[in-house]
Amino acid sequence: MSTPTIADRLRGAGERVTGSRLMVADVLSADRPRTAEEVLRRLRRQDRRIGRATVFRTLDRFVEAGLARRLEMDGHVYGYVTCEPDHHHHLLCTSCGRVEPVPESYVSGLAERLLHDRGFVVDDARLDFYGGCSACVDAQA
Amino acid sequence: MSTPTIADRLRGAGERVTGSRLMVADVLSADRPRTAEEVLRRLRRQDRRIGRATVFRTLDRFVEAGLARRLEMDGHVYGYVTCEPDHHHHLLCTSCGRVEPVPESYVSGLAERLLHDRGFVVDDARLDFYGGCSACVDAQA
């Protein structure tokens, strides 16, 4: 079980495994954020019946369960990307829109430091970098 | 000029200094996020005439100019806090709602590491921690 399935991860979070949730997970991508509206459009285009509210509900559940991450995008809209367990931080290329995970090692230590220095107990962290990925930077040079 | 004024910082970012902008800056707090709606309500309560659109526009400008920071709050609404120059990261206590700045030293090095390891050029970073501040944790114990 090196790579638990979506169903496993849902069950692990105490969430039911349903057709809609698997459909949404199927449409989400790990390297390109999609808005709720995009997810809905894609599923409808594939002629899959799914309710608008279900998509929003499901994406929220995914974020809570750690299966997806909400990223701030232009225009005050949220984008969602899938997350491997414990890979919740991202590099977001503002040029090509692609997303890469940030290794957890970049963050580990910060929470402990905050606890030690200031007594702050970290429940959740958001660490996202916006900029240019190596491919885009190379292309511009 | 150890502590530049709001007007200075606006001018420094190439933005005009206007009455509305100073009013909004006046209502924003450094240690408690306020939504756009709250800012509007507070100004109206003080019997200060200001347009709804102006508040939203001004808050966006502040974020762009580095005078304020957008934080994700419950209910898919944004909260805004003022930022000292180069203090753009925060601890947000989910119990009392208060915000503390994270010293830049916690972040410095990460960007360089990303550039060196993966060729990613960081333009902007978002590092926010959600959890319990020392006061709230102590109170619960």
Added chain:
DNA sequence: GCGCTAGATGATACTCGGTATCGTCATGTG
């Protein structure tokens, strides 16, 4: 100071991302 122009403002109507509701249906449990 004075006038001029780009940019900001306030009022309002509007858009559309997100939510509440509700009757029906499926999941997981015993």
Added chain:
DNA sequence: CACATGACGATACCGAGTATCATCTAGCGC
């Protein structure tokens, strides 16, 4: 296999944020 809890789809609704536009003002050159 039956049952209860929770999810589903459809739809009406809400409200944060935006577009528009006529008016006003900050800042600049004189």
